[in-house]
Amino acid sequence: MASRKQVTRGQKTVLRLYVAGISARSTRAIQNARRICDENEGDCELAVIDIFQQPGLAKDDQIVAVPTLVKKLPPPSRRLTGNLSDLDVIRVGLDLKAR
């Protein structure tokens, strides 16, 4: 099934990144999520949740493993777990248009 790669101009993007503490992976994930967010035209909101610091929040998105980057908006909701070191992989995984 083809996912429509569609970003409507002006529509808000909301990303949520779940990490576990300050590992190397977490750092890279945070960096890249930030980059992705920044390259989006229009609003992009990034929230980073350290499940060590805020373990309860992991339940909201039913997080199983970290790091996981979740695109909450625009729908549909998508998530990507594991290696978030490659920007393209992230874009593809979250259905975000590359700019």
Place this chain on the structure above:
Amino acid sequence: MRKLWRPSKPTKRTAPDPTVRLKARIARLLERLATAEGTLEAIHLGHVDALVVQGPDGDQIFTLEGADHRYRQLVETMNEGALLLDAEGIIVYANARFAQLVKTPLDALIGTQFRRFVPEAWLRMVEALLKARGGSNAEVELLAGLRARVPVYISSTAGWDVDMQVTYLMATDLTHQRRSQETIAAEGLATLIVDQAAEGIVVCDLTGKVIRASNAAHRVAGENPLLRQFADVFRLRTADDANVAPTIVASALRGEVTSGLEVTLNHDADAETTLLLSAGPILAVEGAPLGCVLSFVDVTDRKRVAQERQVLLEGADAARIAAETANIAKDEFLAMLGHELRNPLAPILTAVALMRIKAGDVFERERGIIERQVHHVVSLVEDLLDVSRITQGKVKLECAPIELALIVSRAIELASPLLEARGHRLTVDVPEGLVIDADATRMCQVVTNLLTNAAKFTEHGGDIAVTGTTGTGSGAGPEIVLTVRDSGVGIAPALLANVFETFVQGSRSSARSEGGLGLGLAIVRSLVLLHGGLVSARSGGPGKGSEFELRLPPSLRSRSGAQPPVAEPQVESAVRPRRVLVVDDNEDGANLLSEALSALGHTTRVAHDGPSALSLAATFRPEIALLDIGLPVMDGYELARRLRTSDTAVPGLTLLAMTGYGQESDRRSAREAGFDDHMTKPIDFNALAALIERTA
């Protein structure tokens, strides 16, 4: 991933197609599957850090290895001490920094009670800290090693680790900060103090470099001393050391204290400053020197003033010595003057006496004049010598109880020529029964002086009243009071205070008309004081006359029939002829005396020096010898001894000494030398004649 694809059918606007929903659902499911597969893959490949697992008491997070490495790094390497305490306060974790703080190795740390590292004084605070809900923080002190303490800022949080209650502690070392703060505060205060100080204050570090200097120090240095070597800026020297600053600094840094050392600072060629320098070490808490502090006060002015004062004192001393010497010289001069003046007088009187004997009434008037004038000069000279004797303390009184009335009558006799000459009216009211202990001659002299004074300073035909009474003195008991009042020129108030000083006279005209040296009243006062009495002067002012009051203590001894002091023997023309030897180097005097004596009937010989006297005595064999003491080469004493002890000595020889000195010491010397008696020049010829007559 396999994609399920169906060609899309044109949608009819009839009932929704269930397949569409289904398709969408499937798509979503596929999506989810994809994500799930992706997640699983990530987990499988080890691309995750942690897993969230639901547990009975909430979610648990399982961390994969290596994920917490950075945490560890942080805690282990940070500059704060970190601790984990269990519920009982035992250290279950400590980082290296904490071990460092408390100077204890890690293995001795973990497993130990935390309170072991808290000093007694801080225990309560720390307990409160650990108990505080939600955590707290405080500044406390911890024990570091055996003896030291370290100030720390502790943050504490309570927490849970799995099922344990734990406390997390963070300790920040405040040593440096505190020291800095204290130092800064102290510095601020110190700078204020140092700057305000009137003294120069210099602080040096361990290398002797100036790190602090007060305003005064800047001034004294004349340049900016900061960050330079103290010894380079302050070139100091002492009497022993030309460059003493390095030594002082070195000793202070060693811990020695210098106190109040006088040093000189050379600015340029001329300017020299004297400083009083003190120095000492600055010690850290543990006792090691941190540096030294030197303080100094500029005492140049003080020193100069002290030196000037010294010079002044020495000058004053020298001046005083000079004055005293001059005074002594003056007294000696006066004495010498008196003697010298007296010598020529004796021959004059003798000559006049001789004239009387030889020629009777011829030129009686002229002779009288000569005699009176010579007597006048004699009295002046006597006054002069008296003053000098009195100031030299050489007057001895021979006191005996005597009627004041007698003294007054004698004094009136002596003063009567002047009184008559001036035509004064004299009133006397001195009753008998007023007895004083006095030296008759001297007291007579006093009263005579007062009378002559009154006579001198009253115009012709004035009134003089002499009164004697008893009175009460100031607390000392009864006194005998003698008053001499005149109707004369009076004494100006300004002069009244000084009227008894030597050489002070009244208005020139009246004093000069009767001559005098202004010594009379000075002698009066001195003699009265010697008698234990007081004399005072009063006057209504110029033209209103004067009154002199004499107060004397009454005699305590019973009245004896005191005799009039001086008995004047008469010259007798018929005498027992004697052989008289006259020895005097004053030829005129000697010859005249010899003539006078032979005129009386004696046989005389004259010698003018010792040796000739001796040889003359050997042949002449005199019964009486008159020897002048002041002979040249061999003096009178020597001659007397020789006359007594020579083989040609005449037994029963009466030796009379003639001296210009009337002192007790001379009388004694005369007796010791073998003289039988002693006469003062100018010789009273009548007395001499009488004396010779009395000699056996």
